[in-house]
Amino acid sequence: MCLGIPGQIVEITNTADKLAKVEVAGVKREINLVCIVDEDHSIESCVGDWVLVHVGFAMSRIDAAEAAATLELLHALGEVDEELDAMRGSGQT
Amino acid sequence: MKYVDEFRDPEKAQTLVEKIRALVDQIDACKSRPLYIMEVCGGHTHAIFRYGIESMLPEEIELVHGPGCPVCVLPMGRVDDCVAIAETPKVIFTTFGDAMRVPGSSKSLLEAKAGGADVRMVYSPLDSLSLARDNPDKEVVFFGLGFETTMPSTALTVLQAEAEGIENFSLFCNHITIIPAIKAILDAPGVQIDGFLGPGHVSMVIGNAPYDFVADQYDRPLVVTGFEPLDILHGIWMVLEQLASGEARIENQYSRVVPDEGNGPALEAIAKVFELREFFEWRGLGSIDHSGVKMREAYAKYDAERKFSVPDLVIADPKACQCGEVLKGVIKPYDCKLFGNDCTPETPMGALMVSSEGACAAYSRYGRVEKLVPLLGRGAGTGTGKAPQAEVEAP
Amino acid sequence: MSGEGEGKGAKGAAQRRKLGKVDIPTVTMAHGGGGKAMHDFIDDLFVDAFYNEPLAPLEDQARFSIDALARYGDRLAFTTDSYVVSPLEFPGGDIGKLAICGTVNDLAVGGATPLYLSCAVIVEEGVSVDLMRKVARSMAATAVEAGVEVVTGDTKVVERGACDKLFINTAGIGVIRAGVKLGVELAQPDDLVIVNGVLGDHGATILNARGDMKLDTEIFSDCAPLHGLIGALLEAAPNTRFIRDATRGGLATVLNEIARGSEVGIEIREGQIPIRAVVRGFCELLGLDPLYLANEGKIVCVVAKDEAEAALAALRAHPYGKDSVAIGHVTDERPGRVVMTTVLGGRRIVDTLVGEQLPRIC
Ligand code: SF4
Numbered sequence: 001m002c003l004g005i006p007g008q009i010v011e012i013t014n015t016a017d018k019l020a021k022v023e024v025a026g027v028k029r030e031i032n033l034v035c036i037v038d039e040d041h042s043i044e045s046c047v048g049d050w051v052l053v054h055v056g057f058a059m060s061r062i063d064a065a066e067a068a069a070t071l072e073l074l075h076a077l078g079e080v081d082e083e084l085d086a087m088r089g090s091g092q093t
Numbered sequence: 094m095k096y097v098d099e100f101r102d103p104e105k106a107q108t109l110v111e112k113i114r115a116l117v118d119q120i121d122a123c124k125s126r127p128l129y130i131m132e133v134c135g136g137h138t139h140a141i142f143r144y145g146i147e148s149m150l151p152e153e154i155e156l157v158h159g160p161g162c163p164v165c166v167l168p169m170g171r172v173d174d175c176v177a178i179a180e181t182p183k184v185i186f187t188t189f190g191d192a193m194r195v196p197g198s199s200k201s202l203l204e205a206k207a208g209g210a211d212v213r214m215v216y217s218p219l220d221s222l223s224l225a226r227d228n229p230d231k232e233v234v235f236f237g238l239g240f241e242t243t244m245p246s247t248a249l250t251v252l253q254a255e256a257e258g259i260e261n262f263s264l265f266c267n268h269i270t271i272i273p274a275i276k277a278i279l280d281a282p283g284v285q286i287d288g289f290l291g292p293g294h295v296s297m298v299i300g301n302a303p304y305d306f307v308a309d310q311y312d313r314p315l316v317v318t319g320f321e322p323l324d325i326l327h328g329i330w331m332v333l334e335q336l337a338s339g340e341a342r343i344e345n346q347y348s349r350v351v352p353d354e355g356n357g358p359a360l361e362a363i364a365k366v367f368e369l370r371e372f373f374e375w376r377g378l379g380s381i382d383h384s385g386v387k388m389r390e391a392y393a394k395y396d397a398e399r400k401f402s403v404p405d406l407v408i409a410d411p412k413a414c415q416c417g418e419v420l421k422g423v424i425k426p427y428d429c430k431l432f433g434n435d436c437t438p439e440t441p442m443g444a445l446m447v448s449s450e451g452a453c454a455a456y457s458r459y460g461r462v463e464k465l466v467p468l469l470g471r472g473a474g475t476g477t478g479k480a481p482q483a484e485v486e487a488p
Numbered sequence: 489m490s491g492e493g494e495g496k497g498a499k500g501a502a503q504r505r506k507l508g509k510v511d512i513p514t515v516t517m518a519h520g521g522g523g524k525a526m527h528d529f530i531d532d533l534f535v536d537a538f539y540n541e542p543l544a545p546l547e548d549q550a551r552f553s554i555d556a557l558a559r560y561g562d563r564l565a566f567t568t569d570s571y572v573v574s575p576l577e578f579p580g581g582d583i584g585k586l587a588i589c590g591t592v593n594d595l596a597v598g599g600a601t602p603l604y605l606s607c608a609v610i611v612e613e614g615v616s617v618d619l620m621r622k623v624a625r626s627m628a629a630t631a632v633e634a635g636v637e638v639v640t641g642d643t644k645v646v647e648r649g650a651c652d653k654l655f656i657n658t659a660g661i662g663v664i665r666a667g668v669k670l671g672v673e674l675a676q677p678d679d680l681v682i683v684n685g686v687l688g689d690h691g692a693t694i695l696n697a698r699g700d701m702k703l704d705t706e707i708f709s710d711c712a713p714l715h716g717l718i719g720a721l722l723e724a725a726p727n728t729r730f731i732r733d734a735t736r737g738g739l740a741t742v743l744n745e746i747a748r749g750s751e752v753g754i755e756i757r758e759g760q761i762p763i764r765a766v767v768r769g770f771c772e773l774l775g776l777d778p779l780y781l782a783n784e785g786k787i788v789c790v791v792a793k794d795e796a797e798a799a800l801a802a803l804r805a806h807p808y809g810k811d812s813v814a815i816g817h818v819t820d821e822r823p824g825r826v827v828m829t830t831v832l833g834g835r836r837i838v839d840t841l842v843g844e845q846l847p848r849i850c
Contacts, residue, residue, distance in 0.1 A: 002136055002242035002294035003775045003848060004320070004350075006096035017253075021704075025094045025769025028704040032219060034249055035359045050096060052297065052350050053773070055189070056217025057246045059359065060297040060350045062096055067349035071099055074323060078108035094769065103833040139848075143777075145834025190846035191775075214847065216701040216774070322832045438842040449848065458839045 004054040006062055009033075009046045018043055022053055032057045096349070100321030106149070109326040114151050116333040122287070123153040129285050129422055130154060130332055133275060134292035135162030135450030136320050142459040144322040154329070157422030158445075158452035160274045161292055163239045163267075164191050165444040165451040166375045169410070171267055172197030174403035178234055178265060179210040181401060185228060187221035188236040190214045195447050198408045202236075218250040218264075225254070225262035234397045237264045242294040244268050244386065245359035248366035251388070251395045265397035266388050269373055271295050272303050273384035279311050284421045288332035290325065291317035293347040298363075300355030301343055308341040319347035366392055374407060376444035377416035416443040419452055426453040433457060505544065507531040515615045520645030533620050534607070534641055537628035542604075542639040550604065550639035557603070560663035565600035567591060568659035576623065576654055578697040580689075580708030581784070583656055584626035589713045589784055590735070591660040592634040596715040597731040597787060599670050599722060600662030602634060608642040610655040623654065634713035636660070668722055672749030674729040679818040680796040681746075681754060682789045684717060684803050685710070685811035687739055688767045691781030701774060701847065705766055712785035717806045724802030725795035734786045737841055740779040742788045743826045744840045746818075754826045756816030756838070775848030780841050790818065 007022035007029075018033045020043075036051060036058045037043050051058035117123055132138060138158045141147060147156060160166055172195050179186035179202060186202070193202045193214065206212040211231075215221050218235045225233035237247040247264055254262045271292060278284060291304055296317045307315045314335035318328030328346045335342060345351055366388060373385025388396040410416065414436075415429040426432050426445065436442035438454050445451035449458060508528030510519070518525040535544060542550040557564070571587040581589075588605065595602040607627065611620065631638055638658075689710040696707055714733065722728060730750075732742045739761070747754045763778050771778045785808060791799040796814060803809035816828075826838040 002134070002240060002292070004136075004242070004294045004297075005772050006094075007773075008095070024773050026705055026766035027769040027773055029216070029702060029773070031217075032246075032249065034362075035245060035356050038358070052294070054242055054294065055246045056219045057249065059242070059245070059294070060352070060356060063349045067096060067099075070327070070346070070349060071105075074105045074109065074327060077112055078105060094765070094772070097772065101831050103831065106832045106834075142836060144830045144832040145828075145836035146832070148835045149833060191848045193846055194843060214700055216703075216847070220700075220702060322830075322834075458842075459836045 002054060004052045004059065006050055007053045009049050009051060009058070012043055012047060015043055020046060020058075022051065022058065024053070029053075029056070035059055036061050097321060100319070100323040101144075102323060105323055106326055109323065109330055110149050113154070113326065113330050113333060116330065116337050117151050117153045119337045120333065122336070127153055127155040128287050128333075128336065129157050130288050130290065130329060131157040131159045131278070131286045131422055132290040132318075132325070133159040133161045133271060134290075134295070135165065135448070136292070136294065137290055137318065137325060138162065138452060138455055139450045140320050140322055140325055142455040146322060146325055150329070157286060158419075158455065160278065160375065160378060160420050161240065161271060162448050162450040163243075163269060164195055164448040166269070166377060167192070167195060167238065167267060168374045168376045169196070169198050169408040170374070170404070170406045172201065173199070173408065174405060175202055175236055175265065176200055176205045176210075177403050178397060178401045179205050179212050180208075181232070183231050184211065185224055185231050185233045186210065186212045186236065187215045187224060187233060188212065189238060191448055192236055192238055196441060218247045219253070222250050222254055222259065222262055225259050226257075229261060231261060232400075233262050234401075235262070235264050237266045237268055240269060240271050240292070240295050241298045241363070244363045244367065245298060245356070248362040251366050251392055252362060254395055255392070260394065263395050263397040263400050264388065266367070266386065268367065269375070269385045270383070273381050274375065274378065275307065277378060277381045277384075278421050279307070279313070281421045283423050286313065286422055287336060288313055289315040290328045290332065291315045291343075293317055293319045293324070293351060296345075296347070296351045296355070298356050298359045301345055301351065301353050304343045308343050312341045314341045314344070316344045316346050317351055319350065365389075376410065377414075377420050379417070410444070411442055414443040416445050416453075419445055426456040429453070504539065507536050510617050513617055515611050515613055515617060515620065515645055517613050517645055517647070519611075520643060526643070530641075530643055533617075533624045534638075534643070537624040538607075538631065538638040540637045540639060542637070543641070550606075552604065552639075557663050560601045560603065560665070561668075562666045563664040565595050565598045565662040565664050566659070567594040568657065569594060570655060570657040572652065572655050573694065574652055575697050576619065578693055578709055579706070580693060581711040582623055582626050583654060584623035585630045585711055586784060587656040587658045588627050588630040588634055588636070589711050591658040592636060592713045592715055593733045593787075595660050595662035596713075596718040597670075597733050598662075598664060599668035599718075599731075600664045601719070602636045602660055602662040602715050604639045604661045605631065605636050606640045606659045607638045608644075608657040610644045610646060610651050612651050612653050613645055613648050615653050620654070630713060634715060665722065667726065670728065670730055672730055672732070672745055675746050675750035675752050675790045675818045676729065676792075677752060677818050677820040678793045679729055679790045680793060680814045681743070681756065681816045681818065682791060682796070682799060682803065682812060682814050683734070683739065683762070684714075684787050684789075684809040685785075686762045686764045686767070687734065687783055687786055688763055688771070688778035688781035690784040691738065692767045692770045692778075694782070695774075696770065703770065703773070705770060707764075707766055707770065710783055710785035712808050714785060714787055714808060717803060717808045718787065720802045720806050721789060721799055725791050725799035727792045727795055728799065729790040729792065731787050731789045734783045734788050736782050738778070738780040738782060739788060740777075740826070740838050741840050743838065746788075746790060747826050748824050750818070751823045753819040753822040753824070754816060755819055756826065756828050758828050758830045760813060760815045762811050762813055776845055779838060780845050
């Protein structure tokens with residue numbers, strides 16, 4: 001359920017209604033930012049942010065550090081294997 | 094595409110598949126039977142078929158495609174109500190695209206449109222509100238459908254309509270909540286599910302705490318999971334890690350999008366506009382207590398259910414339908430007697446054949462390659478004739 | 489009369505008669521009424537744009553010599569298609585360009601040299617005459633590029649509401665090159681499957697141009713006449729088994745037709761399928777599958793393995809084939825099925841579409 005796609009906020013189009021243009025691979029669309037702005041994140045500060053877009057609303061701000069951590073973990077999984085392979089390889093020859 | 098392509102990397106996928114295989118070997122339970130992992134969300138089901146993920150997994154893992162496709166579980170009677178509203182004079186009925194094809198007892202919204210009803214596809218409920226703004230002499234109705242992910246968008250649209258004083262806009266509210274459905278599945282007799290992939294986008298709204306009961310009361314692991322294929326493999330691996338060590342916890346694989354506490358402003362908007370219904374009818378699962386929401390009295394004038402008279406009938410699926418069993422993972426789609434014979438994507442009989450996210454539609458469209466039986470014998474047939482539909486998939 | 493007087497490439501000898509003119513801004517029922525208004529309308533819009541020998545006299549039929557046709561090959565190809573696209577104008581083309589390219593391509597994929605087209609239009613009263621003129625000129629320009637003449641036609645004006653602004657039907661006649669044998673039943677194991685460039689542009693453009701989804705992007709239709717490209721392909725790879733333009737239903741539909749028609753399996757690799765980044769973005773946002781999006785300038789070719797290199801070189805040398813690439817091959821496994829290895833490395837069935845593709849939002 002619930003198709004959501006990461007997009008980058010490129011422009012605030014209506015500060016009062018909290019509307020902004022978001023870009024997904026060259027496709028732009030106006031979306032509503034109400035769910036991701038608060039005292040800590042003013043609407044103006046949103047430009048450049050990556051958000052998860054669902055039916056015309058930004059529903060979450062994407063956490064770059066968390067994304068990197070997940071990828072790093074997946075990468076590390078592979079690394080361990082390669083090291084083991086290398087060790088096994090050297091043991092055999 | 095950032096945050097997309099990185100999570101479709103084939104090398105990392107291969108590593109994960111190997112890790113998954115290694116874990117399967119450590120889990121005793123799957124020496125005698127498959128491990129059943131349910132992905133609750135239709136978005137996961139779609140990605141699993143779209144990327145051929147089942148074809149990469151070891152035989153011991155059976156993915157059970159859960160109830161999280163709001164288009165599939167929508168009861169036929171509600172579609173009839175939509176059609177009735179859409180056919181009311183001066184109404185512009187707006188909807189997400191995938192809801193247009195869902196058959197009601199006599200017709201779908203697509204057919205109502207063909208018959209002259211003004212049915213329009215929109216990307217966002219906000220676009221529906223714009224239509225109301227631009228057409229003051231028409232009644233614009235938005236077909237509100239979906240789980241907690243989508244509720245904030247319709248709630249906020251209603252609030253916006255109120256703020257602007259737009260009175261010719263209303264919402265036909267069919268939103269449902271996922272937690273009672275998960276509970277209903279866990280309580281159903283004969284259900285065998287070892288762990289869950291939790292719905293990532295619902296969770297970004299409601300947070301992770303609502304799933305605690307799955308671990309605490311039912312002793313099953315649940316991993317809130319993203320929608321890119323690496324997310325799904327990673328989520329499966331995390332579930333298996335718990336199973337291998339005999340644990341049952343709620344974990345968050347999709348931490349880049351899902352904060353533990355969910356989304357405050359979104360939850361606030363939901364609470365303001367909606368309240369729980371005593372029960373809601375799910376196609377395939379039947380009536381589930383507190384599993385749907387309706388609009389609060391304060392927003393009655395934006396409530397299409399109050400504004401229009403709708404037939405509001407319960408229309409039963411054909412007796413032979415086994416959608417409920419498939420949803421609960423008791424049988425596979427191809428075990429249903431109707432599968433591929435009377436029930437096909439062209440002529441769906443049951444809920445799960447309706448949307449491409451439905452398990453039966455996904456099975457008949459994408460299949461699991463390695464289990465296919467030949468569609469055409471080489472040299473047999475004319476080559477242009479219709480495929481024998483019963484031969485889509487071998488059990 | 490000799491072939492020279494009535495065939496292709498023989499115009500110019502006759503005097504151009506004086507053509508009628510339309511001087512009101514919108515099409516009315518009178519423009520279809522059979523009187524002077526109609527003659528002026530046809531003259532102003534179509535005869536002026538398409539001017540050629542067989543058309544100018546406005547007989548009830550165009551006439552051509554059989555000898556002249558026979559110079560192009562040994563069999564006739566005849567096709568018809570109707571164009572009802574909405575909106576009438578879109579980035580990269582309009583209904584007129586589409587009506588020429590579509591019919592030219594339907595002839596060309598059969599190995600024919602397209603020669604003559606008919607053009608029948610059904611117009612709703614109230615359409616602007618300028619728009620009609622624009623569409624007619626666009627047809628004429630495309631016909632020149634495609635090397636075809638529009639030699640006969642018909643115009644009907646209908647009352648408001650009886651059609652959506654403008655419908656066009658074109659039929660076409662071409663001559664099939666001697667020795668060429670193409671058929672959906674001719675694919676053989678080990679043959680390669682080639683496409684001539686990025687997929688999905690036209691389908692995405694039209695969906696976007698309708699504006700319902702309120703997206704803002706630069707996607708252009710790939711609408712183009714492909715007779716030249718196909719000519720070059722057949723020259724370089726004479727044993728080519730099958731060519732089809734991947735229009736409605738997209739790549740997936742054509743591949744399934746081949747798999748069933750030839751009773752073979754087709755294996756493709758998702759990573760090889762060329763799709764523009766914006767089209768991918770468009771599809772991700774709306775939950776569409778680009779494999780089912782329509783194209784108007786793309787062909788799927790099945791070529792023999794030993795001619796594949798020559799085929800690719802010939803296609804890539806042509807402006808409409810620069811990004812040609814082999815996306816898969818024919819196998820004797822799983823006859824009737826198209827199987828794709830996904831970007832992730834998984835495998836899945838690629839089936840034909842049930843009904844129209846609708847944006848998936850939930
Ligand atoms: S085949 Fe049809 S009736 Fe049977 S379970 Fe699937 S959707 Fe339901």
